[in-house]
Amino acid sequence: MSKKKDTLDAAILDRLYDVLCSRKDADPSRSYTAKMFGKGITKIAQKVGEEGVETALAAVAESRESLLEESADLLYMLLLLWAAKDVKPKEVYAILDERFGKSGIREADNGNGKHKSKSKGIGGDK
Helix, strand or coil: CCCCHHHCCCHHHHHHHHHHHHCCCCCCCCCHHHHHHHHCHHHHHHHHHHHHHHHHHHHHHCCHHHHHHHHHHHHHHHHHHHHHCCCCHHHHHHHHHHHECCCCEEECCCCCCCCEEECCCECCCC
C-alpha cells in the first residue's frame, strides 16, 4: 500500500482518512480504529488531546524521531476525530486555503475599540 518514500506527499492523509472511514463498522476485536469508533467521540477527542501534548513534549524534550512518531499519532487521531464527526479533510483544507496569505492578527471592534482578536492567518499580510 505504501509508495516509495520519494513520492510521499500530503495525499497520504486523504488515503488514511478513507481507510479510517471504512473501518467504522469493522469488528472492534480486529481493528483498533473500529474499537476507537465504538468508544465514542469523547474518548477520541481525549486521545487527540493526549497525542497533542505528547507531540509538544517530544518537540521540546525528545529526539527528532520521537517528534516524527508522535506527529504521526496526532494526525491519525485528528483524522479519526474528523471521521467520527463526518468532517471531510477537504472542508479543513478549504479553511486553510482561505486563510493562506492573510495576516495572523486582525482588529475586531466590539463597540469599545479595545478588543483585539487573532485570526489564524497563514503566511502573509493581506
